[in-house]
Amino acid sequence: MTRLTAACPADLIADANQLAMCLGQSAADGQTYNALGWQDSDGNLYAAASFLARPEWIAGATQPLQRPDWDTDEAIDMDAAARAQAALVVWLGGDDPIPQAAPGALTVVAGDDGLASMAAMGLAGVPSDD
Amino acid sequence: MRSALATFGLRSPFGRRRGRFTPAALFALAEPGVWFDPSPLTCFTDTARTTPATVGQAVAGMTDLSGRGNHATQATLASRPTLARVPANGRRNLLTRTEELDNAFWNKSGTTTVTSVGDGAWRINNFDAAEGDRLLSGAVTVGASATVNGAIEVRGEGSDIGRVIRLVVKRTAGGGFTGVVVTTTLTGDWQRINGSFTLGADNTAFQIALATNLADGTLPAAPLVRFPQGELGSTATAYQKVTSTFDVTEPGQADNWHLSFDGIDDSMVTPTITPGVDKVQVFAGVRKLSDATSLPVIYGHGTALNGANAGEFALFARAGTFIPTYTLRSIGTVSSEAGVATGYPAPITNVLTGIGDISGDVARLRIDGAQVAETLTDQGTGNFLAYASAIGSRAGTSLRFTGHIYSLIARFGPNLPTATIEKVEAYIAGETAGVSIP
Numbered sequence: 124m125t126r127l128t129a130a131c132p133a134d135l136i137a138d139a140n141q142l143a144m145c146l147g148q149s150a151a152d153g154q155t156y157n158a159l160g161w162q163d164s165d166g167n168l169y170a171a172a173s174f175l176a177r178p179e180w181i182a183g184a185t186q187p188l189q190r191p192d193w194d195t196d197e198a199i200d201m202d203a204a205a206r207a208q209a210a211l212v213v214w215l216g217g218d219d220p221i222p223q224a225a226p227g228a229l230t231v232v233a234g235d236d237g238l239a240s241m242a243a244m245g246l247a248g249v250p251s252d253d
Numbered sequence: 254m255r256s257a258l259a260t261f262g263l264r265s266p267f268g269r270r271r272g273r274f275t276p277a278a279l280f281a282l283a284e285p286g287v288w289f290d291p292s293p294l295t296c297f298t299d300t301a302r303t304t305p306a307t308v309g310q311a312v313a314g315m316t317d318l319s320g321r322g323n324h325a326t327q328a329t330l331a332s333r334p335t336l337a338r339v340p341a342n343g344r345r346n347l348l349t350r351t352e353e354l355d356n357a358f359w360n361k362s363g364t365t366t367v368t369s370v371g372d373g374a375w376r377i378n379n380f381d382a383a384e385g386d387r388l389l390s391g392a393v394t395v396g397a398s399a400t401v402n403g404a405i406e407v408r409g410e411g412s413d414i415g416r417v418i419r420l421v422v423k424r425t426a427g428g429g430f431t432g433v434v435v436t437t438t439l440t441g442d443w444q445r446i447n448g449s450f451t452l453g454a455d456n457t458a459f460q461i462a463l464a465t466n467l468a469d470g471t472l473p474a475a476p477l478v479r480f481p482q483g484e485l486g487s488t489a490t491a492y493q494k495v496t497s498t499f500d501v502t503e504p505g506q507a508d509n510w511h512l513s514f515d516g517i518d519d520s521m522v523t524p525t526i527t528p529g530v531d532k533v534q535v536f537a538g539v540r541k542l543s544d545a546t547s548l549p550v551i552y553g554h555g556t557a558l559n560g561a562n563a564g565e566f567a568l569f570a571r572a573g574t575f576i577p578t579y580t581l582r583s584i585g586t587v588s589s590e591a592g593v594a595t596g597y598p599a600p601i602t603n604v605l606t607g608i609g610d611i612s613g614d615v616a617r618l619r620i621d622g623a624q625v626a627e628t629l630t631d632q633g634t635g636n637f638l639a640y641a642s643a644i645g646s647r648a649g650t651s652l653r654f655t656g657h658i659y660s661l662i663a664r665f666g667p668n669l670p671t672a673t674i675e676k677v678e679a680y681i682a683g684e685t686a687g688v689s690i691p
Contacts, residue, residue: 124309128517143331151328155518158651173517174331175311216357235349235498237515238543238655251547251652253559 125181125215128173128240129231130224131156135210136170139229141200142207143172145191146183150198161246167226169246173237184211184231274676276662280319284666285528287642288319290684291658292510296336300326306336309499312512315521319662325521325644334519334645337499337657340506343602343687345484346493347393348461353496354478360389373494374408374479377463381472386462392425393483394458403461404447404489408477409439417469418476421462422448422483427455434464439473445480447489459483509659509686512645516543516655520646526554528637528665531585531611533566536677538659538685540602541570548572548647549654551605552661555640556648560588564638567647568607570599570654581626583609583616586633591616591626599656602688604681606674611635613668622678622690637665660684 131139136156143155156170163169188204190197212228214221224230224244234240241247276288289295295316296306302314302324311333317323327333350356352373361367364379365387380387395401403422409415416439423432433448452459461483465472480492493503499513514520537551548569550558555565565584572580572592580592589609597603597620606619611632618626644661645654660681669677682690 126515147330149328149330152330154329155331160651160653171517172331173515173519174333175309175335237517238545241517248546253548253557253652 124175124177125233126173126235126237127176127231127233128171128237129229130161130169130171130241130244130246131229132224132226133159133168133170134226135207135229138203138207138210141203144194144199145188145201145204146180147191149193160249161241162249163224163245168249169224171241171246173240181215184208184213274680276677276680277318277320279662279664279666279677280321282666284664285321285526286319286664286666287317287321287323287325287523287526287661289315289325289644289661290318291315291336291512293336296512300328308336308338309497310336312336312521315512317523323523323526323642325523327521332518332520332649334512334514334521335499336510337513338508338510339501339686340493340503341509341686342503342506344493344501345490346482346495346501347395347485348390348481348483349495349497351481351495352479354388358391360391362387362389370477372479374477376475376477378475380476381465381474384465384467386421386464388478389462390460390481390483392458392460395452395485397457398452398454399485400449400451400487401459401483401485402447402449402487402489403459403483404445405461405463405481406443406445406479407437407439408443409441409473410475410477413439413473413476414441415439416471416473418473419464419466419469420446420448421464422450422459423462424452424456425458425460427453431456432459436469439476443479445489449487509684511540511657511659511686513657514645514654516546516549516653518653520649520653521644522649523642525639525641526665527639530665530667531636532613532666532668533583533609533637534664534669534674535566535568535607536660536662536681537568537605538681538688539570539605540657540659540686541597541599541655542657543655544571544599546653546655548652550643550645550647550652551654551658552642552644552663553647554637554642554663555584558582558647558652560584563633563635565640566609566637568605570656579603579605579618579620581607581609581616581618583611583632585611585635587631589614589616589628589630589632591618591628593618593620593625602685604678604685604688604690606678608668610668611637619674619678621688622675659686
């Protein structure tokens, strides 16, 4: 399996969580992106997720979306999921430069170290004042 | 006959030698709390805890061994920590895929290919096609000015016997060559060769390579290699097999199982725990892998953990700019904090003990069996209140921990005698790889 780390801008969170459910296992995957704990150099805020993805996940993310079998109640907003899919920018390695997180993109980067992937996307943690 | 558990390198938390301390004693009077020892016996890939997890799998459910039924869960797929293992003496081999030389971690130069010959050994084909690095590891980041050692076993077959092979250990950045080259003549037996050098102040990573040089004479065509190792220090230690970041093993060493938290979104949560008392003791065996984020929570009881809510408690791996290392917060109606101002930078492995006593106005932190901080300021009044507890985050939503948790115990009950605390710490140390306490 490949570790993928995703940066989701604030405006895409609702759609991205629909996509996460569509590619996931249950309605609980609608909580994949929540806290805006990361920011780029311009101060734009992002939520993040990092997970071990099976090849089927990667294939599913790049093919026409289908409602998963578990969603018998049709809880997933497939239009929203499709919008998030259209915003996907996926880097799985190779010679191309690692994409930088951007407010209009759901950026996904492969790499064993999630924190390193966040840094490679140009993101840093939002300091906590707690 | 070996037990089924022993066959798989596992130990039952309830089946220890007669007379040896077990944390079950902490909950003998039905004290509220949790006791987590991650392993394939206690971790599951579903929140209902029906399908056991294996090494490298995401954990959705983890059994609470305290008997209170406070099993931890993570329903969101992406937010599940990973079940992992390392040898009891800690990980030293910093390479990865050490018995998968066909993996992309290992760069094959030009026409070089590799073929598995079994038992972790590989044949490097077309080794003599050119001069230079023929099989090159990925970069391993260790920090500036580190002394590193690279090692590998080599063997020749047929006409390759008597020919010379080179092991190169070098830095990954900067002009020119900085590293060490070790040459050896192949024989029909396995030979382990190694070399070490010290990175410069401006270099932070190294890699190892098997290489050719025409100055050595006729080049070997297809040498056999196995068991590559790259580690800190100037000595080649016993080989550790590294299948992945989550799976490191060493012959003769017990596996220390743990949950690996990615620092991005991983965490687990318990059901609501109602302490009913104003005293708590928390014990944890952890390996902290990053200090990059503020206030990473190892274990937190409550939702704010900053004094905004009464009756909360938390153990942090780092406390922002106020206290830059492990910190304990015990919160009645007033928050009190105990931490140390220096030391313990990541990566580091420690046994942590946090003690909170609201009416006694005690917030105490012990590290590796010794008290390092105590704050006796007023904590206000009341008990620790009914909240869910979270492992690796604040309430499952923020303040993520990056690292490993080997064992975690939280007990809400009367203060413990020092002798009992020391027994628990010894138990936690036994579950935690690469740490020992006096």
